[in-house]
Amino acid sequence: MLGQDRAGSAKLVTFRLPRPLVELSPGQSLEAIRLAEHRPAYLDYEGPISGNRGIVTQIAKGDIIDW
Secondary structure (H helix, E strand, C coil), rough: CCCCCCCCCCCCEEECCCCCHHHCCCCCCCCCCEEEEEHHHHHHCCCHHHHHHHCCCCCCCCCCCCC
């Protein structure tokens, strides 16, 4: 999930990844599937996803610049 503004009021751009980012080696890439945008409250959420669909774990936090 990626925030679209520093204030944290815009919806989050969200993707499904085929595997965890931490498994990528430098220079590797993967295709992400764009999902519906999510409420900003989810940017800090960690824990189970309803319906036994998995677990959300934050692996990094920071700012994206110049993209």
